[in-house]
Amino acid sequence: MLEAIGLAKRFGGVEAVVDVSLHVAAGEVLALIGPNGAGKTTLFNLLAGQVTPDRGRVHLAGQDVTGWTPRALAHHGLARSFQIPDVFRSMTVRENLQVALASHADRLWRFWSPLATTAVAEADCLLATAELGHLADQAAGVLAYGDVKRLELALALVGEPRVVLLDEPTAGTAPAERAGLMRTAIAAARARDAALLFTEHDMDVVFEHADRVAVLDAGRIIASGTPEAIRADPVVQRAYLGHG
Amino acid sequence: MEALVVQALTGLASASSLFLVASGLSLIFGVTRVVNFAHGSFYMLGAYIAVTLTGVLPRGDPVVWWLAIVGASVAVGVIGAGIEMTVLRRIYRAPELFQLLATFGIVLVIQDLALMTWGPQDLLGPRAPGLRGAVDVLGQPFPVYDLVLIAIGPIVLLGLWIVVQRTRFGMLVRAATHDRQMVAALGVDQRLLFTAVFALGSCLAGLGGALQLPREAVALHMDLAIIAEVFVVVVVGGLGSVPGAYLAALLISQLHAFGILVLPEITLVLIFLVMAVVLVVKPHGLLGRPTVHAAAAAPTMVLGPAPRPLRLAALAALGVALVLPWLGSDHLTVLGVDMAVFVLFAASLHLLMGPGGIVSFGHAGLFGVGAYAVALSVKLWAAPMALSLSLAPIAAGLAGVLFGVLCAHLSGVYLAMLSLAFAQILWSTSVQWVALTGGDNGILGVRASGFAPASMAFYYLTLILCLAATLLLRRAILAPWGYALRAARDAPKRAAAIGIPIVQIQWAAFGLAGLAAGLAGGLFAYGKGSVFPTYLSIPKSVDALLIVLLGGVATLSGPIVGAIVFVGLEDVLTRATELWRLVLGLTILALVLAFPDGIAGAVAKATRRA
Numbered sequence: 001m002l003e004a005i006g007l008a009k010r011f012g013g014v015e016a017v018v019d020v021s022l023h024v025a026a027g028e029v030l031a032l033i034g035p036n037g038a039g040k041t042t043l044f045n046l047l048a049g050q051v052t053p054d055r056g057r058v059h060l061a062g063q064d065v066t067g068w069t070p071r072a073l074a075h076h077g078l079a080r081s082f083q084i085p086d087v088f089r090s091m092t093v094r095e096n097l098q099v100a101l102a103s104h105a106d107r108l109w110r111f112w113s114p115l116a117t118t119a120v121a122e123a124d125c126l127l128a129t130a131e132l133g134h135l136a137d138q139a140a141g142v143l144a145y146g147d148v149k150r151l152e153l154a155l156a157l158v159g160e161p162r163v164v165l166l167d168e169p170t171a172g173t174a175p176a177e178r179a180g181l182m183r184t185a186i187a188a189a190r191a192r193d194a195a196l197l198f199t200e201h202d203m204d205v206v207f208e209h210a211d212r213v214a215v216l217d218a219g220r221i222i223a224s225g226t227p228e229a230i231r232a233d234p235v236v237q238r239a240y241l242g243h244g
Numbered sequence: 245m246e247a248l249v250v251q252a253l254t255g256l257a258s259a260s261s262l263f264l265v266a267s268g269l270s271l272i273f274g275v276t277r278v279v280n281f282a283h284g285s286f287y288m289l290g291a292y293i294a295v296t297l298t299g300v301l302p303r304g305d306p307v308v309w310w311l312a313i314v315g316a317s318v319a320v321g322v323i324g325a326g327i328e329m330t331v332l333r334r335i336y337r338a339p340e341l342f343q344l345l346a347t348f349g350i351v352l353v354i355q356d357l358a359l360m361t362w363g364p365q366d367l368l369g370p371r372a373p374g375l376r377g378a379v380d381v382l383g384q385p386f387p388v389y390d391l392v393l394i395a396i397g398p399i400v401l402l403g404l405w406i407v408v409q410r411t412r413f414g415m416l417v418r419a420a421t422h423d424r425q426m427v428a429a430l431g432v433d434q435r436l437l438f439t440a441v442f443a444l445g446s447c448l449a450g451l452g453g454a455l456q457l458p459r460e461a462v463a464l465h466m467d468l469a470i471i472a473e474v475f476v477v478v479v480v481g482g483l484g485s486v487p488g489a490y491l492a493a494l495l496i497s498q499l500h501a502f503g504i505l506v507l508p509e510i511t512l513v514l515i516f517l518v519m520a521v522v523l524v525v526k527p528h529g530l531l532g533r534p535t536v537h538a539a540a541a542a543p544t545m546v547l548g549p550a551p552r553p554l555r556l557a558a559l560a561a562l563g564v565a566l567v568l569p570w571l572g573s574d575h576l577t578v579l580g581v582d583m584a585v586f587v588l589f590a591a592s593l594h595l596l597m598g599p600g601g602i603v604s605f606g607h608a609g610l611f612g613v614g615a616y617a618v619a620l621s622v623k624l625w626a627a628p629m630a631l632s633l634s635l636a637p638i639a640a641g642l643a644g645v646l647f648g649v650l651c652a653h654l655s656g657v658y659l660a661m662l663s664l665a666f667a668q669i670l671w672s673t674s675v676q677w678v679a680l681t682g683g684d685n686g687i688l689g690v691r692a693s694g695f696a697p698a699s700m701a702f703y704y705l706t707l708i709l710c711l712a713a714t715l716l717l718r719r720a721i722l723a724p725w726g727y728a729l730r731a732a733r734d735a736p737k738r739a740a741a742i743g744i745p746i747v748q749i750q751w752a753a754f755g756l757a758g759l760a761a762g763l764a765g766g767l768f769a770y771g772k773g774s775v776f777p778t779y780l781s782i783p784k785s786v787d788a789l790l791i792v793l794l795g796g797v798a799t800l801s802g803p804i805v806g807a808i809v810f811v812g813l814e815d816v817l818t819r820a821t822e823l824w825r826l827v828l829g830l831t832i833l834a835l836v837l838a839f840p841d842g843i844a845g846a847v848a849k850a851t852r853r854a
């Protein structure tokens with residue numbers, strides 16, 4: 001569903017991503033792990049159009065989408081969350097979803113009918129999925145951190161995406177909350193038959209939930225395979241797991 | 245050919261003055277991050293003080309004359325330092341908009357103080373002794389003094405370059421310009437550095453003004469006349485870059501010099517276009533570098549229902565508005581028309597500033613386009629009211645979209661400065677294109693039969709149109725489009741990632757704001773029966789900003805209450821005192837110093853505490 005071929009990006013002297021190739025199939029869950037600064041977020045930005053690659057191509061649903069804007073990619077079925085939560089703080093939680101839903105349904109150019117009556121049912125359905133129903137009328141700017149992460153997740157599920165990229169969906173939340181949050185995300189992606197790619201620092205979460213794991217170090221993919229194979233891989237242990 | 249060379253030389257001479265003023269502004273911005281509106285006032289003060297000094301000192305001696313010029317420049321430097329220490333120092337952490345407003349307050353205060361000191365009439369200073377004649381350039385006479393000016397530009401540039409590149413002071417200036425944190429790390433007394441830079445920048449502005457003495461009469465409008473041009477130069481050159489300022493000053497002055505030859509009315513438009521093109525290609529100007537910004541404050545502003553007292557006030561105002569003309573006072577009826585017009589004008593700016601998060605300092609430009617559309621259609625085609633009142637919003641809406649297309653991609657300060665320059669260019673056009681606009685005399689006789697300015701019919705027409713348009717804006721803000729606009733303000737990256745066409749949504753905001761401001765302007769033209777360039781002027785734009793800030797950005801009824809209070813206060817003030825600029829300026833300063841977080845911020849804090 002999503003395929004990267006030889007992606008590379010350099011920032012000044014830093015080679016953030018070097019010749020990365022990977023693919024995620026529909027319904028598959030791929031975890032991307034690697035130490036801080038390995039280039040995970042940069043790779044996400046390359047895939048979702050926030051950053052243009054120096055080299056390499058991106059294919060989405062069989063189409064070459066290299067260099068597309070984030071907006072075009074969103075309408076082509078790519079959704080993402082951000083590592084540093086970036087929600088619409090001046091709106092309520094429900095309004096966050098309503099405006100996203102309106103955008104996906106091409107209903108933004110309406111100047112008359114109020115947003116309050118737009119896509120209420122769909123919004124509430126997504127809120128229920130992300131277990132945010134009780135906070136629907138809360139201002140997004142005053143949410144607890146874990147709830148912001150849930151809102152990020154809900155926003156990434158808007159519009160029946162084909163591919164969902166989640167950048168550290170559980171970072172900063174309480175350990176007890178993590179497994180549940182991840183399970184919610186994966187169940188939602190599977191229910192939509194979407195390809196899910198996520199990054200995560202908590203190894204328990206990764207090994208429990210991923211179908212496959214790819215390991216990024218200093219911008220390169222140094223290993224990829226099933227969770228068992230990765231856990232056993234000596235290269236990975238030396239480069240990464242050894243530190244943690 | 246010869247004429248062209250002389251024209252180019254004239255352009256070079258003008259470039260020097262422009263560069264002096266712009267380099268000062270650029271230095272000040274680079275270090276303090278304050279866009280100093282009052283910089284034009286320093287330029288004007290330099291000229292006035294030079295007139296006084298050359299007047300009291302013995303005449304005819306070149307050394308004394310130059311001493312007077314330098315003395316004026318130093319005096320302005322001292323004044324600048326004083327202002328920095330009393331006002332600006334307190335607002336370095338305030339939002340950009342408040343800093344701009346505060347420096348505009350200083351502009352107003354200096355205007356009235358200058359009026360009190362030097363009187364309303366234009367003053368002529370003595371010409372430079374020994375440099376009065378003209379030399380022969382390719383058979384054409386060229387003033388010797390202009391040759392001296394041509395040399396002064398590069399000399400000052402070189403001097404500044406040496407100071408900035410080779411001295412410890414310069415090292416600190418560079419450090420502060422490129423990375424704020426670094427200065428703190430260097431263990432320098434920041435306050436001293438800021439004051440010194442402000443003094444130097446003001447000194448340069450004063451010098452620029454003093455040097456104009458032999459070239460033009462000294463007048464009270466010099467401050468705002470130069471500031472827009474200086475903004476253009478600084479933006480084109482790159483904020484914080486002194487060589488960039490020189491390059492841009494050359495470019496703009498040459499455009500001026502040759503534009504005048506070809507098509508005087510088009511010159512200003514040409515300059516604006518050049519600026520727009522430069523900023524599309526290089527958003528940080530010719531030689532500017534992206535600066536390391538302090539992390540932008542998170543947009544915590546929630547657009548919600550207004551607090552109860554504010555809503556009640558708005559309802560009460562509506563009640564009074566409905567019966568106003570029956571009170572039998574023409575003055576009150578006319579005042580009511582002004583209030584209705586300003587409610588719409590402020591609401592249109594609020595659309596950009598509140599939901600859009602776009603601070604325009606040139607909103608009067610759109611208002612004025614509406615007013616002139618009405619006046620011109622009446623004057624040229626004797627258009628009936630229905631036609632002219634439809635043309636006004638259309639013309640201003642188109643101007644708004646054009647402006648949005650050129651500016652929407654720019655960030656905070658750049659957009660504020662460009663919007664100001666845009667309005668100022670429209671203003672200059674209205675002053676200079678005398679054949680069409682009547683220049684400063686304006687266009688009189690903007691009337692429609694049955695709708696005399698103080699008549700009940702006109703009052704209700706205005707009230708209905710302004711109310712309806714304001715309610716439509718409100719409707720749009722609460723519709724999906726308005727939320728998309730807010731989404732782009734709250735979290736642009738997220739907005740793009742969910743597929744919102746940010747730029748187009750913002751263009752539409754400029755267009756809608758233009759429609760509304762244009763209608764307000766058109767009604768204002770009929771209300772006054774005439775239009776003047778002041779409708780497009782900077783003070784009018786600032787009026788709108790003040791209203792929106794007074795009422796608070798965060799609510800929809802804020803600008804409505806703000807407009808009514810403001811127009812009422814202004815009416816009382818202008819009738820009570822000649823020195824209303826001074827009073828208004830001091831009021832702005834007091835407000836900004838009392839509420840450095842913004843008035844809305846203060847109210848939010850207070851209500852949260854309560």
Ligand SMILES: Nc1ncnc2c1ncn2[C@@H]1O[C@H](COP(=O)(O)OP(=O)(O)OP(=O)(O)O)[C@@H](O)[C@H]1O
Nearest residue numbers: 011014016034035036037038039040041042043083
């Ligand atoms: N916009 C940028 N400009 C310059 N350098 C950047 C930029 N974005 C990322 N980098 C650099 O690229 C490298 C990879 O950063 P990236 O954020 O992709 O890592 P990461 O794997 O997501 O780390 P973390 O686990 O901390 O989130 C880092 O050295 C970072 O400093």
Ligand SMILES: [Mg+2]
Nearest residue numbers: 040041042083
């Ligand atoms: Mg990251």
